[in-house]
Amino acid sequence: MLITRHVPDLFELEVEFINAAKAAGVGRLVKSSAFGATLDQQGAKLLHARSEQAVRQSGMKWTFLRPQFFMQR
Secondary structure: OEOOOOOOOHHHHHHHHHHHHHHOOOOEEEEEOOOOOOOOOOHHHHHHHHHHHHHHHHOOEEEEEOOOOOOOO
């Protein structure tokens, strides 16, 4: 399960995790992403879309969770 808080180097951190997971023989990666993440976006949505692309290219099975918002107090 890959969950990363929003930081400027989110993509680089997640790629390191993806590579480590693949090297460890992980069969499926679940990534908490961003609602509406696409490569034509900016900011966090773009970073998450780039990470999703890296997961797809890893060859592992994957599931992306794209919550719109969280209910919290």
